[in-house]
Each structure stands twice: as structure tokens, then as C-alpha cells.
Amino acid sequence: MSQNHNITDETIDSIPKVFVVGAGIRGRKHLTLEAITYLRKVPVVLFFPTKSISSQWLEENIEVIKCESLLPLYEDGSVDTDNYNRIAKKILVTAQKHGSVTVLIPGHPKVGVSWIQDLEKYEYDTEIELKVIDGISSFDTMLTDLRRDPLEQGAVVIDANRMLLYRLNLDPRMDYYIYHVCSVGTSRTHVSNPSLDNRLDLLKSWLLRSFPSDHEVTLVQSDIISGDRSAVETCLLKELEKLASSITFATSLFIRGVQPSFESLDKEFLAMVKQN
Ligand SMILES: C[S@@+](CC[C@H](N)C(=O)[O-])C[C@H]1O[C@@H](n2cnc3c(N)ncnc32)[C@H](O)[C@@H]1O
Known part of the structure; x- marks a missing residue:
């Protein structure tokens, strides 16, 4: 445990909050009611625009207060970790500035999103409070x-x-x-x-x-x-x-897996299952 974890309830309240919300795969129709709640909850939403989820749509239809695209931080041809560091840093700075931020990302946040681990480290160091909200994954x-x-x-x-x-x-x-x-x-x-x-x-x-x-x-x-x-x-x-x-x-x-052969069946196990 980091010694920073030894904090009081009062200090917990002042820790910036980061909500990482899964947007799903098939555009706006995959946004869950829970996701929408977290999009409305914060002063700023950071997000990756898709064909059906733009700043304008979020502000006009979901009543998001303000949103900003993370896309410029994901540079074409860059080393992946440089991109991830830029994104994690931006999230941290935005949360510190505004008190809370929601980050809307494609799919499910816990499927193949490396920079979430950076955020988990910030959380461990009590720089932020982190909450992940499920989305439909690929x-x-x-x-x-x-x-x-x-x-x-x-x-x-x-x-x-x-x-x-x-x-x-x-x-x-x-x-x-x-x-x-x-x-x-x-x-x-x-x-x-x-x-x-x-x-x-x-x-x-x-x-x-x-x-x-x-x-x-x-x-x-x-x-x-x-x-x-x-x-x-x-x-x-x-x-x-x-x-x-x-x-x-x-x-x-x-x-697709190759169909296992009949010979590879554990006959004793099969007999036991049939018996019980
Ligand atoms: C950085 S991971 C993000 C995955 C995302 N968080 C999710 O829940 O689907 C990107 C990888 O997810 C997979 N992926 C993303 N979108 C996909 C899609 N529409 N269909 C199939 N695979 C997809 C691909 O393997 C891609 O390289």
C-alpha cells in the first residue's frame, strides 16, 4: 500500500473524479442509460468522435455541458505508449482543473485499453478517484x-x-x-x-x-x-x-476451434456425469 492511501474522508471528497465510460461499438444506439448519466454528471466530457457521436450531438441531444475530442492526441505513426501517455496526462490535467471528467471511449473500457492502467496508477497514488462504466465490447x-x-x-x-x-x-x-x-x-x-x-x-x-x-x-x-x-x-x-x-x-x-475427437473424451468423467 502506498502511504498516500492513509487519508481522511474529507480529503477523499477533494480528489478529482474520473469516470471512464464505454460507448459500445455500434454508435450512439449502444450508449447505455448508465453511460448517459455519467455524460451529464460532469463539466467536461473527453471523447473519441465516431460517425454517429459528435460534439454537436452530445451537446444538443445528451445535454453534455462541454466536450473535447481526444483524437488529436492519438498521432498517426506515433509509438503507442507515447499516444497513451498523452491521453492519460490530458485526462489527469482535465480532472484536476474541473474536479471531475467523463471519458467516453469505444467498446468496453476494460478490453484492450492500455492507458487505463496509467489511470489506475494515478488512482493508487490518490491523484484521482477512478470509476469504470461498462460498455458493449467488440x-x-x-x-x-x-x-x-x-x-x-x-x-x-x-x-x-x-x-x-x-x-x-x-x-x-x-x-x-x-x-x-x-x-x-x-x-x-x-x-x-x-x-x-x-x-x-x-x-x-x-x-x-x-x-x-x-x-x-x-x-x-x-x-x-x-x-x-x-x-x-x-x-x-x-x-x-x-x-x-x-x-x-x-x-x-x-x-474457429477444431472439433475435439471422440477419443480425447475423458470416459471416466463422462460416466461420472451421466451417473450423477
Ligand atoms: C485498443 S483495442 C479496444 C477495444 C475496445 N475497448 C472494445 O471493447 O472493443 C482495439 C482492438 O479492438 C478490436 N476491435 C475494435 N473495434 C472492433 C470492431 N468493430 N470489430 C472487431 N474488432 C474490433 C481490434 O482487435 C482492435 O485492434
Whole structure:
């Protein structure tokens, strides 16, 4: 425990509050009532504009007092951690200036948002009080787009770079949802041209250790507006690079698990389940 945690109730009241709110994936219709409550609660909202969520819309329709885009802090081609540090710092400074701030971000705040960890550190050091409000994540929308239940065969949600960095062994009997296939082997955020520096060849080699080369892989981009026109593109694993030109910062790679064989059943366990 940090010694800063030894504080009184009075000082807690003066700590700036940061509410990080998930906006969901499919535009304004994914905003929850809880999200809207937190958008109205604060003097300033920081957010990432999307096709259907603009400053004007937030101010005129959701009665947000004032909003500011975080997009200029996310520089095309920058090292990812530089972008994240800029964003976390901006949130901290805004909260200190106004007493509270709501940050509206795509999807669910606890799915793949690295700078939340910086905010958690600020919270640990009692510089802010942090609250995270759930949003619908891309994992949720992909299940609908792919018509797949993650419990059917078991599923692994994993970051592409982490898988390669730790040479994580894969179990091909489970489904894989691979995140951040836009920046394999690079820390650069080439948002306007994700195929730059993207080492799909390394990802393919690692996947080929566990999956057959003619196994189908699917690139998914859940549609952000209607949910009706999600982009889903399939190819064989051995041709993974074919997907390069379709990859964006909002695509994930899905690999359906291979059906386990009857021989791999634990017969004793099966008998026990049937008996009880
Ligand atoms: C920084 S993470 C943010 C995820 C977000 N917080 C969420 O809850 O979906 C970005 C990664 O999420 C995945 N992603 C984001 N939007 C997506 C979408 N519309 N369809 C499929 N995957 C998406 C991609 O793997 C992308 O590289």
C-alpha cells in the first residue's frame, strides 16, 4: 500500500473524479442509460468522435455541458505508449482543473485499453478517484457477427503481440479471438496505413504450429453504425497475408476451434456425469 492511501474522508471528497465510460461499438444506439448519466454528471466530457457521436450531438441531444475530442492526441505513426501517455496526462490535467471528467471511449473500457492502467496508477497514488462504466465490447459484437457462443468449444481472447512475445502455446480445439492484428511486431500506430510494418508473416508462422495450414481464419470488423453490415472476410491460414489490405485498427482475427475427437473424451468423467 502506498502511504498516500492513509487519508481522511474529507480529503477523499477533494480528489478529482474520473469516470471512464464505454460507448459500445455500434454508435450512439449502444450508449447505455448508465453511460448517459455519467455524460451529464460532469463539466467536461473527453471523447473519441465516431460517425454517429459528435460534439454537436452530445451537446444538443445528451445535454453534455462541454466536450473535447481526444483524437488529436492519438498521432498517426506515433509509438503507442507515447499516444497513451498523452491521453492519460490530458485526462489527469482535465480532472484536476474541473474536479471531475467523463471519458467516453469505444467498446468496453476494460478490453484492450492500455492507458487505463496509467489511470489506475494515478488512482493508487490518490491523484484521482477512478470509476469504470461498462460498455458493449467488440468481443460481444463479434459473437453476434460470427454467430458463435464462446462457451460452445471454449474461447481464448488474446493480443497478437503478447502471444508472439511469450510464445504462448495454443490449443487448436478452442476458438481464438486475436486482437490488435493491425500492429503485429511493431509499437507504431499506423492508423492510416495499418499494413506498414505489420508482420502478419510472424503471426502466421506461430499459428501454423497449432492449426492446419488449410484451416479457415476470419477477419471481423463489427459494423459501427447499424450492426447489419459487419465486414467478415475469410481465407486459409496459409494465405493469411491476403487479409493485409482489409486490416484496420478495428479488425480482429477469429479462428474457429477444431472439433475435439471422440477419443480425447475423458470416459471416466463422462460416466461420472451421466451417473450423477
Ligand atoms: C485498443 S483495442 C479496444 C477495444 C475496445 N475497448 C472494445 O471493447 O472493443 C482495439 C482492438 O479492438 C478490436 N476491435 C475494435 N473495434 C472492433 C470492431 N468493430 N470489430 C472487431 N474488432 C474490433 C481490434 O482487435 C482492435 O485492434
